[in-house]
Amino acid sequence: MCDANARHNGKSFEEWQKEWTVEDRYNFRTIEGKWQKIWEDEKVYHVDIDKNKEKFYVLVEFPYPSGAGLHVGHPRSYTALDVVARKKRMQGYNVLYPMGFDAFGLPAENYAIKTGVHPAVSTKANIANFTRQLKSLGFSFDWDRCVTTCDPDYYKWTQWMFIQFWKHGLAYKDKMAINWCPSCKVGLANEEVVNGHCERCGAEVVRRDKEQWMLAITKYADRLIDDIETVDFIDRVKSTQVNWIGRSEGAELEFELTDNNGNNLGKTMVVYTTRPDTTFGVTYCVMAPEHQFVQELMNKFENASEVQGYVEATAKKSELQRTADTTKTGVELKGIKARNPYNGKLIPVFISDYVLTGYGTGAIMAVPAHDQRDYDFAKVFNLPIIQVLEGGDISEKAWEEDGSHINSEFLNGMNKEDGMRAAIDYAVKNGFGHAKVNFKLRDWVFSRQRYWGEPIPMVYCEHCGWQPIPEDQLPLTLPDVPDYRPNDNGDSPLANATEWVNTTCPKCGGHAKRETDVMPNWAGSSWYFLRYCDPHNSKEFASKEALEYWMNVDWYNGGMEHTTLHLLYSRFWHKFLYDCGYVPTKEPYNRRTSHGMILASDGEKMSKSRGNVVNPDDIVNNYGADTFRLYEMFIGPFDQVAMWSEESLMGVYRFVGKIYGLFKKVGKIEPKEADLRAMHKCILEVTERIDGMRFNTAVSSLMTYVNYLAGMDTIPQVMYETLMKLLSPFAPHLSEEMWARMGKDTLVLNEPWPQGDAKMAEDNVVTLAVQICGKMRGTIEMPKDAPQADVEQKALALENVARQLEGRQVKKIIVVPNRIVNIVA
């Protein structure tokens, strides 16, 4: 397989050097193409299980293959982790660095609506283009493991997993008000709604009652929070997820509903509160307008038509209107009261849209003295405000800080902690309440009324209800339809495929209809990292052996925007598979990092409409892949936003040319001590900075080292070889070429990573700063670890120092070995 001639063009080191002329410029076009072909022909990035080697699983989020092709943002993440993968390989690890395509989704479908081209056809073309682009950048992906989520061999297992969810009661169909995007004509998950707008198209979402398949992610809420402490995710990812899941601890308390005279109406309203200890400050209760009791008790209300009017008005409001306007409105339910179980007092009951259905119990006890929302409401309706926590002034606003309890009978004098415990104990003892943990997280709305997604493998039989398709009949493939358009009544385009829809019940054999909604585009990406471990397995989604060897992902990098979408969903999915015994680990990812976005040179987001998009193809054509890769690493701190600048890119381009040019100065001589120092310093810095995700300064280290080499008349060969090794993760083509030109028969990417020696990197002569009272007055050169007395003497002897000290008394001299001398006078 190895054709040495192809590598160094049949020329020796000496011949290459002899041929060199001043005009010789680095011809990246032919050289990069040459190496990409060699790598592909020799399958150098192919990886198999090797139990003699420690594995390292590096993962980047796979792209959606859009028609626009690769964006300069994609390679930032891919290059960074390619650097990591390449370095880990050189360090002797068996590295899995796979790539695939998250290929189901709306753009392909919208394109089909516009042009009639089947999504499968356009997706295939887009994947081919993406693959070409990715290969042109020299990433070390094992392309044999490429997975595509819209491939039936892949989504067979996505469907199989859905059936497992169903079997375990975690997939269920429910009719509920969901977020509906009128523009995409599709229902959305909570996570896909951003400030009341559709995450994808920006249209304002509306509430709509729909039957939906749901996945019970809330059953995992606790573990999704708790287990995040066991993994190494950057803090902002952790806190965003914890925040989103939104755990709060409190109590559910039962308030008996009565008529105006205190006669029991036979209904007990359960409220959720995080502050049961403030119960003596409750002056009214509020139910969400959607609360079932509102309709059930309608005939008891003296103002039933007013109540009904408010309920209907609320239903018409969009989520956005309902949350944007915080002015309190509501209607008292006249004719009924609620009894505070702690003191027996009868208090009025309202409905108001500031109480949300779907969180807690959809009913609250209001403590206006200590909750600003309740306070605002109480002011509008002239309700009493009773202070039960000491410390604040409640004449203008609620007092939401802590304070010891007052006006609270048995709770008086207690602090928050004791009060909470006492209040809950009392409720438990008297049988009207208990402690309760609630989450903001909602179950995952899993149905999409569109075409280009995984069919949900369920059929509905009038006798047997919902039944899964037998697993040996998977995959349930997506049928062809003549018309991809979604419609306003919320049916999927699949609903028109009558022949496909009508089927038989797998249980009773009678007539049944298939589910016509498809899965959301987050389905396939929820487990793709497992498939990479064993991508061609037709018996299982991945073998136990493969999963046990490769999992977990050791380093996963992806966008912040997926923190509460893909990242959360896939953790949930993985935990479910773990509970079923299908995967060996509780969490899928050991380390999660996130790259910053790359903005256009005008500081704006790159977008087609602004016309400021940079196409990676142009950069590769004009400057080469290595320059592009190095620049993306050098552009700035990896986790922060960066601005694209072609001028800065030129600096890196010069750097690449400089390295190429140094070749002619390489000679077979031995390095001196100072040379070794520079070399080991560079090795140590680059190694440490790659691990620490500080790619920008890793490139700086290489530049400093190259500047050092440039200053030499003859470069010792070992120093140039070391440069090629350190450079190869960043600029694999250039380093491979120069490696070959030095007459090597090996590939530099297979070379062992250089070992830095901290001792050799240390200077034996150090420069110390001399300060007087903390102000810099000069520097002195001393042998390393010189005796303190010598250092002091030399510092005091400085002309500058002597002048400054004239007429002053030296009080003390502080010497920090090898760093600084500070003379206090």
Added chain:
RNA sequence: GCGGGCGUGGUGAAACUGGUAGACACGUCAGACUUAGGAUCUGAUGGCGCAAGUCAUGGGGGUUCAAGUCCCUUCGCCCGCACCA
């Protein structure tokens, strides 16, 4: 409101546990080579000052021999969530 982050030259940014602020680049200026260039190479480059110096890490205060780094306070910016009881 809650949570997370940030503020350093003309620009992108360095600075590990407090220890020579501005590494490495871009840009700019000067020079060299070219008939010419936005190509290449060399040098200079935080501000003020001829200089000795002095002022500089958003502002103010503090701890310390020493603060970009630690503490308090204040201003400004970005991101996420948000009527979640």
